[in-house]
């Protein structure tokens with residue numbers, strides 16, 4: 001195939017309405033020109049990062065809208081917007097797997113060009129780390145009557161699967177999908193540069209495990225643990241077997 005002809009076609013000419021509206025000329029110029037790539041995988045590496053940055057931009061803007069909708073107590077609208085955020089999060093994790101089609105050697109060649117850049121410098125990621133605190137404050141104001149209602153009441157003693165519960169579950173889903181991204185990203189790191197490697201900032205990649213323990217909405221995880229203790233308290237710390245005659249495997253351990 002005639003590579004230069006096709007590569008020129010891929011750029012388009014920026015004149016058609018579709019190209020003008022979507023600003024394809026600028027968009028398609030955001031990646032290195034083919035002859036400037038260190039290897040063919042570098043194009044994929046750039047595009048995956050750029051797309052993920054765009055998903056994070058969409059998520060952050062949607063979270064601003066969610067905050068407004070929660071303040072107006074438009075619960076259905078807020079839940080629809082949460083679904084949008086969750087889908088973006090799922091795509092972000094799925095799309096990392098594209099980079100697992102890159103060989104370790106191809107990545108080492110690309111890595112030589114990255115300076116001491118780190119994903120922790122991602123503007124999208126930084127803003128997403130900052131927003132949950134304010135979202136929680138809004139949730140408490142609006143759905144927990146400024147703190148007069150407890151999370152325990154929403155989940156257990158006053159549980160009715162109401163608006164406060166649905167929004168709380170949407171927040172928990174956000175938290176969980178954030179962790180899934182971090183987990184999938186960690187596997188990608190192992191696959192690309194190995195388990196005991198250092199980042200380009202000279203830090204062991206294992207420090208990312210700290211973030212993997214972080215909960216955006218700790219109250220929503222704590223309430224489950226408290227319920228397990230409370231409900232578990234009715235049958236004791238360790239339960240008796242349902243069938244006393246059944247042999248417990250652990251007796252043979």
Ligand code: HEM
Pocket residue numbers: 048049052053096099107118119120122125182185188189192193198199200201203205208211212
């Ligand atoms: C081969 C592919 C990749 C490798 C080897 C890799 C490697 C790394 C390493 C070593 C770090 C820790 C940096 C430090 O010490 O500051 C890091 C952080 C990070 N990377 Fe990647 N990365 C890859 C792809 C991606 C992609 C596609 C994204 C998309 C957004 C991404 C987003 C991030 C983020 C957000 C962090 C900060 C994570 C946190 O603080 O929990 N990375 N990456």
